[in-house]
Amino acid sequence: MSTSAHTRxxxxxxxxxxxxxxxxATFELLVEKGYGGTSTTLVSERAGVSRGAQLHHFPTKIDLxxxxxxxxxxxxxxxxxxxxxxxPQGAKRTQAVVRMLGEHFAGPEFTAALELWVAAxxxxxxxxxxxxxxxxxxxETHRMTLDLLGAxxxxxxxxxxxxxxLDLVRGLGLANTIGDDAxxxxxxxxxxxxxxxxxxxxxxxGDA
Amino acid sequence: MSTSAHTRxxxxxxxxxxxxxxxxATFELLVEKGYGGTSTTLVSERAGVSRGAQLHHFPTKIDLxxxxxxxxxxxxxxxxxxxxxxxPQGAKRTQAVVRMLGEHFAGPEFTAALELWVAAxxxxxxxxxxxxxxxxxxxETHRMTLDLLGAxxxxxxxxxxxxxxLDLVRGLGLANTIGDDAxxxxxxxxxxxxxxxxxxxxxxxGDA
Numbered sequence: 001m002s003t004s005a006h007t008r009x010x011x012x013x014x015x016x017x018x019x020x021x022x023x024x025a026t027f028e029l030l031v032e033k034g035y036g037g038t039s040t041t042l043v044s045e046r047a048g049v050s051r052g053a054q055l056h057h058f059p060t061k062i063d064l065x066x067x068x069x070x071x072x073x074x075x076x077x078x079x080x081x082x083x084x085x086x087x088p089q090g091a092k093r094t095q096a097v098v099r100m101l102g103e104h105f106a107g108p109e110f111t112a113a114l115e116l117w118v119a120a121x122x123x124x125x126x127x128x129x130x131x132x133x134x135x136x137x138x139x140e141t142h143r144m145t146l147d148l149l150g151a152x153x154x155x156x157x158x159x160x161x162x163x164x165x166l167d168l169v170r171g172l173g174l175a176n177t178i179g180d181d182a183x184x185x186x187x188x189x190x191x192x193x194x195x196x197x198x199x200x201x202x203x204x205x206g207d208a
Numbered sequence: 209m210s211t212s213a214h215t216r217x218x219x220x221x222x223x224x225x226x227x228x229x230x231x232x233a234t235f236e237l238l239v240e241k242g243y244g245g246t247s248t249t250l251v252s253e254r255a256g257v258s259r260g261a262q263l264h265h266f267p268t269k270i271d272l273x274x275x276x277x278x279x280x281x282x283x284x285x286x287x288x289x290x291x292x293x294x295x296p297q298g299a300k301r302t303q304a305v306v307r308m309l310g311e312h313f314a315g316p317e318f319t320a321a322l323e324l325w326v327a328a329x330x331x332x333x334x335x336x337x338x339x340x341x342x343x344x345x346x347x348e349t350h351r352m353t354l355d356l357l358g359a360x361x362x363x364x365x366x367x368x369x370x371x372x373x374l375d376l377v378r379g380l381g382l383a384n385t386i387g388d389d390a391x392x393x394x395x396x397x398x399x400x401x402x403x404x405x406x407x408x409x410x411x412x413x414g415d416a
Contacts, residue, residue: 034330036244111329117386118326121319122242127386134386160399167396168372171379178325178335178342188375191368195407202406 019057019067021047026068030112035119040064062129065116069130073137076109084148094200095193097148098165102189105173106182114177141166149196155203161196168192227265227275229255234276238320243327248272270337273324277338281345284317292356302408303401305356306373310397313381314390322385349374357404363411369404376400 025046029038040061044054058064080100087096104110117134120127145162146153153159172185233254237246248269252262266272288308295304312318325342328335353370354361361367380393 032330034326036327037330114326114382117382118242118322121385122240122245131387157399157402160396161403163392164376164396164400164403167379167383168376169379170382171375171377174322174325174378174382175375177329179339184371188368188372191365192372194365195369195372195403198410199403199406 015057018047018049018053020071022049022054022058022064023068023071026064027072027108027112030065030068030115031108035065035115038065038115062126065126066129066133069113069116069133072109072112073133076104076107077140080104080144084144087148094149094197095190097145098169098189098193098196099186100148101145101165101169102172102185105169106176106185110170110173111177114174138166149200151200152204157203158200161199161203165192165196223265226255226257226261228279230257230262230266230272231276231279234272235280235316235320238273238276238323239316243273243323246273270334273334274337274341277321277324277341280317280320281341284312284315285348288312288352292352295356302357302405303398305353306377306397306401306404307394308356309353309373309377310380310393313377314384314393318378318381319385322382346374357408359408360412365411366408369407369411373400373404 022043025043026038029042029046033042038061040054040058041051043064044051047054054064058067083100087093087100113134116126116130120130142162145151145166146158149162151158151162153162169189172188175181176185230251233251234246237250237254241250246269248262248266249259251272252259255262262272266275291308295301295308321342324334324338328338350370353359353374354366357370359366359370361370377397380396383389384393
């Protein structure tokens with residue numbers, strides 16, 4: 001009953017940890033069993049959280065999956081930002097950026113997002129809930145890719161080349177979910193990096 | 209009870225028509241309700257076929273969806289071959305081929321296939337059943353794309369550029385299922401066609 005700072009902080013900490021466990025369990029289940037196989041009962045069992053507490057924090061399955069994807073997307077975004085610091089400058093940079101994006105779209109976060117996209121296609125309530133997140137992530141990824149490539153979107157064709165790069169890695173990510181072939185992916189990405197680099201230099205040299 | 213040619217042929221015709229109705233109903237339901245929402249009961253209701261007759265021809269849901277995808281893939285392949293005859297030669301050909309592939313992967317056949325791929329990821333029996341079809345279609349589409357582009361796969365990089373083109377249209381197809389943006393797709397495909405054309409000429413000029 002105490003609301004002193006002394007007891008409130010541990011309670012907040014426990015709540016935060018419980019929400020975290022629920023989101024981690026949801027993420028794992030989306031990857032292992034798909035959206036249809038991710039029941040809120042399985043989530044509470046795996047997280048070791050009572051049904052009542054779970055429903056208090058996440059009243060519906062949609063609340064749970066949207067919070068989960070927001071959480072894992074932010075975490076993955078921070079990992080990407082950390083990896084960016086290690087990207088080379090100069091001739092090898094485009095290849096390194098394209099490879100990084102390819103790996104990003106071959107990870108479990110993409111798999112979980114794919115489950116939600118496909119389920120949302122035939123579930124209007126889910127679509128309404130995940131579309132804003134998906135659009136925001138799409139914009140942020142596009143912006144990050146432009147920055148990493150040092151590409152100037154005001155030049156004709158540059159915006160489309162960057163979008164094509166992201167649609168390519170999305171297509172590779174989809175192929176990856178039902179038959180991992182990392183060597184094939186690497187060969188395609190490396191060839192695309194060569195082609196993209198030449199095309200970007202072409203568009204940027206167009207003004208000179 | 210008669211087995212004379214006179215009565216046997218209409219019976220075969222009725223059987224063929226019934227199988228066709230079951231596969232069309234399955235295809236529509238995969239697109240409308242997804243794999244999870246496609247129950248065999250809904251299929252028999254929509255096709256107007258008794259449960260007994262349906263189970264005789266397609267004992268399981270997996271039999272039904274594999275036959276359906278084989279059927280719609282062959283039909284779509286024939287439509288593509290017909291469209292190929294109208295493709296321009298010369299400078300506009302690469303653009304026309306890339307646009308045709310982009311539209312192909314934005315159609316309901318792709319949507320139905322996507323439902324199966326994603327469901328198969330977490331359903332080993334479904335994966336075992338659809339993987340051979342998926343691999344065959346993948347090889348055929350790759351071969352057709354090489355032919356249409358007049359690309360020489362023995363040149364370094366050509367195989368990867370053609371694969372990248374197919375992974376790109378797959379990625380665009382995935383984006384299309386949850387938010388159609390035909391103008392965005394067209395812009396990306398047209399830029400891709402310019403880049404692909406230049407890259408293919410580069411690889412093929414490499415020997416000269």
